[in-house]
Amino acid sequence: MLFAHDTDLALIATAALINTGRDEVDTMTTASQLSEYLDEQGYSGRRDGDDAELASVRKLRERLDTLWSMDVDDVAQEVNDILREADARPYLSRHDHWDWHIHVTDAEAPLADRMAAENAMALIDLIRTGQLERLKTCAGDDCESVFVDFSRNRSRRFCSDGGCGNRAHVAAYRRRQAGA
Numbered sequence: 001m002l003f004a005h006d007t008d009l010a011l012i013a014t015a016a017l018i019n020t021g022r023d024e025v026d027t028m029t030t031a032s033q034l035s036e037y038l039d040e041q042g043y044s045g046r047r048d049g050d051d052a053e054l055a056s057v058r059k060l061r062e063r064l065d066t067l068w069s070m071d072v073d074d075v076a077q078e079v080n081d082i083l084r085e086a087d088a089r090p091y092l093s094r095h096d097h098w099d100w101h102i103h104v105t106d107a108e109a110p111l112a113d114r115m116a117a118e119n120a121m122a123l124i125d126l127i128r129t130g131q132l133e134r135l136k137t138c139a140g141d142d143c144e145s146v147f148v149d150f151s152r153n154r155s156r157r158f159c160s161d162g163g164c165g166n167r168a169h170v171a172a173y174r175r176r177q178a179g180a
């Protein structure tokens with residue numbers, strides 16, 4: 001295990017959020033898409049389900065998307081800003097089927113603030129262990145997806161082995177065949 005499981009989950013949720021805006025079709029344009037995303041990622045706490053909430057999550061998505069490829073000093077600054085803006089007060093929580101893990105804001109704080117603060121806490125783990133380079137963008141030709149490289153030697157290049165990795169292998173094979 002590289003990080004605490006809540007760090008892993010927060011990073012995976014962050015990548016998934018960013019990718020909703022990087023796919024050909026934006027898949028975070030309605031309250032029900034947001035609700036689906038939250039269910040998938042196992043978010044608890046307050047949900048308004050209104051347009052204002054959706055708008056604030058979309059704004060957060062843009063911010064995190066930019067942050068994904070910043071250098072470490074800028075990410076550190078952003079993390080500090082996010083934690084201050086979200087009024088972060090970390091505490092341990094245990095609920096549903098989850099054992100002790102960190103919550104960063106009150107369960108009744110606005111959704112986008114809670115998401116931002118949890119993401120920021122996960123980024124702290126990456127920054128202070130010198131592993132920010134695990135935040136990657138897919139090397140696939142037609143793919144802009146981001147992903148977190150959890151591999152031991154940080155060698156992963158594609159968002160999915162089955163999809164982009166496979167297509168890249170096939171393309172390389174065809175190029176070799178064509179050249180031969």
Ligand SMILES: [Zn+2]
Nearest residue numbers: 044093098103
């Ligand atoms: Zn929780």
Ligand SMILES: [Zn+2]
Nearest residue numbers: 138143159164
């Ligand atoms: Zn990809």
